[in-house]
Amino acid sequence: MDFYRAHVLVCGGTGCTSSGSLTIEEMFNTALKARGLEKEVKVVRTGCFGLCEAGPICIVYPEGSFYSHVKMADVERIVEEHLLKGRIVKDLLYVDHANEARDITTSISEVNFYKKQKRVALKNCGVINPEVIEEYIAFDGYQALGKVLTEMTPQDVIDVIKKSGLRGRGGGGFPTGLKWEFASKSEGDIKYVACNADEGDPGAFMDRSVLEGDPHAVIEAMAIAAYAIGAKKGYVYIRAEYPIAVKRLGIAIAQAKEMGLLGTDIFGTGFEFDLEIRLGAGAFVCGEETALIASIEGERGMPRPKPPFPAVKGIFGKPTIINNVETYAVIAQIILNGADWFTSMGTERSPGTKVFALGGKINNTGLVEIPMGTTLREVIYDIGGGIPGGKEFKAVQTGGPSGGCITKQHLDTPIDFDNLTAIGSMMGSGGMIVVDEDNCMVDFARFFLDFTVDESCGKCVPCREGTKRMLEILEKITSGKGTLEDLDTLEQLAYSIKDSALCGLGQTAPNPVLSTLRYFRDEYVAHVVDKKCPAGVCQDLLQIVIGDGCIGCTACARVCPVGAITGEVKGQHVIDQSKCIKCGACIPKCPKKVIYKQ
Amino acid sequence: MKSLAELAKIREEALKRVDLRTDRKGTRIVVGMATCGISAGARPVLTALLDEAQKRGLKEVEITQTGCIGVCRLEPIVEVYSEGQEKVTYVEMTEEKARRVIAEHIVNGNVVTEYTIGAADK
Ligand SMILES: Cc1cc2nc3c(=O)[nH]c(=O)nc-3n(C[C@H](O)[C@H](O)[C@H](O)COP(=O)(O)O)c2cc1C
Numbered sequence: 079m080d081f082y083r084a085h086v087l088v089c090g091g092t093g094c095t096s097s098g099s100l101t102i103e104e105m106f107n108t109a110l111k112a113r114g115l116e117k118e119v120k121v122v123r124t125g126c127f128g129l130c131e132a133g134p135i136c137i138v139y140p141e142g143s144f145y146s147h148v149k150m151a152d153v154e155r156i157v158e159e160h161l162l163k164g165r166i167v168k169d170l171l172y173v174d175h176a177n178e179a180r181d182i183t184t185s186i187s188e189v190n191f192y193k194k195q196k197r198v199a200l201k202n203c204g205v206i207n208p209e210v211i212e213e214y215i216a217f218d219g220y221q222a223l224g225k226v227l228t229e230m231t232p233q234d235v236i237d238v239i240k241k242s243g244l245r246g247r248g249g250g251g252f253p254t255g256l257k258w259e260f261a262s263k264s265e266g267d268i269k270y271v272a273c274n275a276d277e278g279d280p281g282a283f284m285d286r287s288v289l290e291g292d293p294h295a296v297i298e299a300m301a302i303a304a305y306a307i308g309a310k311k312g313y314v315y316i317r318a319e320y321p322i323a324v325k326r327l328g329i330a331i332a333q334a335k336e337m338g339l340l341g342t343d344i345f346g347t348g349f350e351f352d353l354e355i356r357l358g359a360g361a362f363v364c365g366e367e368t369a370l371i372a373s374i375e376g377e378r379g380m381p382r383p384k385p386p387f388p389a390v391k392g393i394f395g396k397p398t399i400i401n402n403v404e405t406y407a408v409i410a411q412i413i414l415n416g417a418d419w420f421t422s423m424g425t426e427r428s429p430g431t432k433v434f435a436l437g438g439k440i441n442n443t444g445l446v447e448i449p450m451g452t453t454l455r456e457v458i459y460d461i462g463g464g465i466p467g468g469k470e471f472k473a474v475q476t477g478g479p480s481g482g483c484i485t486k487q488h489l490d491t492p493i494d495f496d497n498l499t500a501i502g503s504m505m506g507s508g509g510m511i512v513v514d515e516d517n518c519m520v521d522f523a524r525f526f527l528d529f530t531v532d533e534s535c536g537k538c539v540p541c542r543e544g545t546k547r548m549l550e551i552l553e554k555i556t557s558g559k560g561t562l563e564d565l566d567t568l569e570q571l572a573y574s575i576k577d578s579a580l581c582g583l584g585q586t587a588p589n590p591v592l593s594t595l596r597y598f599r600d601e602y603v604a605h606v607v608d609k610k611c612p613a614g615v616c617q618d619l620l621q622i623v624i625g626d627g628c629i630g631c632t633a634c635a636r637v638c639p640v641g642a643i644t645g646e647v648k649g650q651h652v653i654d655q656s657k658c659i660k661c662g663a664c665i666p667k668c669p670k671k672v673i674y675k676q
Numbered sequence: 677m678k679s680l681a682e683l684a685k686i687r688e689e690a691l692k693r694v695d696l697r698t699d700r701k702g703t704r705i706v707v708g709m710a711t712c713g714i715s716a717g718a719r720p721v722l723t724a725l726l727d728e729a730q731k732r733g734l735k736e737v738e739i740t741q742t743g744c745i746g747v748c749r750l751e752p753i754v755e756v757y758s759e760g761q762e763k764v765t766y767v768e769m770t771e772e773k774a775r776r777v778i779a780e781h782i783v784n785g786n787v788v789t790e791y792t793i794g795a796a797d798k
């Protein structure tokens with residue numbers, strides 16, 4: 079084995095790949111070879127580092143220098159200056175939005191984005207090469223499986239997971255240990271374990287990142303789960319839109335088989351386990367566990383009523399456990415470090431950490447993993463670096479299309495399953511979208527409802543028809559034709575859908591509307607009574623007007639595509655509102671800047 | 677995979693490949709590799725250090741390069757930082773001297789006084 083003096087870690091996550099990190103990686107290899115450094119410096123492709131907004135990202139060890147937005151032209155400089163001469167290229171280093179005291183950050187350990195984080199599920203992401211099983215093993219990989227098979231009984235395993243208080247990270251927050259216990263007690267010669275990697279919540283990508291950056295963690299955990307409940311076969315249900323994750327998982331499974339970590343007689347104990355990948359069709363509802371089961375069986379992905387729960391009657395009618403990717407990603411560490419280690423993090427009823435995909439109006443979009451109980455303020459300002467352009471924070475949406483918004487008054491609420499539910503939102507799978515003063519909350523609710531209407535599988539009426547009705551009302555409101563009664567109808571519809579829909583999709587679909595109605599009723603009222611959109615988003619409610627100070631230069635009138643602007647040369651111009659199509663083309667043309675939206 | 681021992685063996689081998697990325701204690705050897713160091717012959721020194729460390733399977737040792745250390749006339753310069761000990765600065769290094777530093781200082785713990793900056797300044 080060669081002794082390298084430096085490692086260049088190049089992010090190969092989806093975010094960085096799309097901004098060209100693979101070309102950057104290639105250029106590093108070429109540039110190193112050109113200087114004869116290829117035997118001293120190793121280039122490693124890793125999974126997502128979490129700060130995708132700053133991609134492509136490269137980290138040079140042993141210094142831990144954090145280079146962001148690396149361009150092709152920068153590679154030569156990093157190689158020449160840093161790797162050959164040992165001088166960190168300061169102007170290419172990451173600039174920390176959340177830490178203004180320092181204008182540059184030389185080491186990844188100093189970046190504020192990472193300081194308050196606690197990486198458990200993401201422990202290996204951005205650290206190991208996910209396509210090399212030995213690297214996973216070097217970081218304690220498959221030790222937990224070895225320990226479980228050689229030293230523990232299935233009940234021991236279940237007891238540890240129960241004691242750790244781990245709750246499912248896929249959205250529901252059901253205690254994982256209990257789920258495993260149900261399945262282990264279910265009668266059946268054949269049982270299955272499944273991993274839910276469907277991740278349909280728009281804006282969420284933590285499961286993708288785990289599978290891309292650390293696929294073996296999921297494989298190992300599924301083997302452990304299989305041992306605990308007495309299964310021999312597992313399925314990973316992953317959406318086909320995640321090609322990199324699918325490929326890396328495939329490589330990982332093949333490597334594990336080759337090493338005998340999947341297959342028969344694992345660790346010489348007689349335990350056997352095999353794993354198969356099933357590609358999802360990309361419908362949101364297929365992430366619902368009973369729909370997922372149907373889809374794995376080759377049926378149409380539609381939910382069915384529960385009970386019977388999957389732990390009793392799952393895939394092919396056999397007892398099955400289904401867990402989320404992130405839930406699996408922490409299992410091996412709980413086994414190795416003990417339940418007490420896990421409960422030492424987070425809150426009493428929600429131990430451990432949670433990964434969030436931070437997006438929307440925030441400086442550091444990306445993946446963050448925090449101990450439960452961290453406040454939203456810390457996430458948004460200390461880790462996320464605040465809101466761009468010094469804009470005012472308005473709300474944050476958690477739980478995606480099933481969740482709700484959280485306002486300023488709750489910024490100091492410690493994040494955990496129960497607290498989020500109590501303030502009218504939910505943990506969900508971990509999407510976190512920040513909204514600022516420029517967003518209209520009615521429009522925001524409409525966006526999510528539009529999504530659920532599209533994704534409703536159509537099996538039950540409340541969801542199929544009810545959500546469509548709600549969307550119609552919202553569209554009426556955003557186009558300025560709404561009335562106060564519409565708000566009441568909207569609320570009534572929302573509650574009846576919640577009560578009568580068959581599956582979680584329909585039951586939670588009204589949540590974004592209910593929570594925006596609860597916290598931002600004034601914005602709804604402004605739309606229906608004053609016919610105004612306070613944030614200036616809803617096109618139909620906008621007026622473009624020319625204020626005082628018009629010098630009559632006619633610049634605006636000349637660009638207007640529909641001839642809505644009239645006025646004498648050197649005289650005040652006016653816009654005919656019945657003709658104006660609100661394209662906004664006139665606004666930047668005015669030399670006096672007196673044309674504005676209202 | 678037949679046993680835990682087999683896994684431990686693979687792990688041991690693999691650890692060497694990822695060592696740089698973990699927070700390690702132990703010794704850090706730094707070679708001055710700015711233009712002055714390179715022209716004075718720092719590269720063969722660095723290569724010799726790496727080669728020797730690899731041959732001996734040294735683990736708790738990190739070998740890295742740095743910029744100009746500041747005393748260009750004494751280049752190539754190699755500095756050794758060991759936990760709980762004062763930094764040792766070796767000057768006017770050559771490949772042979774580098775191999776001796778690994779053997780005597782790093783492996784056996786005896787500073788090679790005659791190569792140090794103190795000796796050269798006399
Ligand atoms: C409409 C809908 C979509 C869902 N999508 C996902 C998903 O993409 N990923 C996921 O893990 N769980 C999803 N769930 C939750 C699953 O039904 C199930 O509770 C979860 O996979 C269980 O794993 P856990 O206990 O580890 O969280 C969804 C639920 C509903 C109702």
Ligand code: SF4
Pocket residue numbers: 363381533534535536537538539541542579580581582583584585
């Ligand atoms: S609630 Fe919606 S998604 Fe769920 S079964 Fe009914 S129609 Fe399908």
Ligand code: SF4
Pocket residue numbers: 622637638639640641642643653657658659660661662663664665
């Ligand atoms: S917004 Fe467009 S359509 Fe309206 S007045 Fe200006 S240029 Fe004409």
Ligand code: FES
Pocket residue numbers: 089090091092093094095125126127128129130131133134135
């Ligand atoms: S994809 Fe590179 S940091 Fe997320």
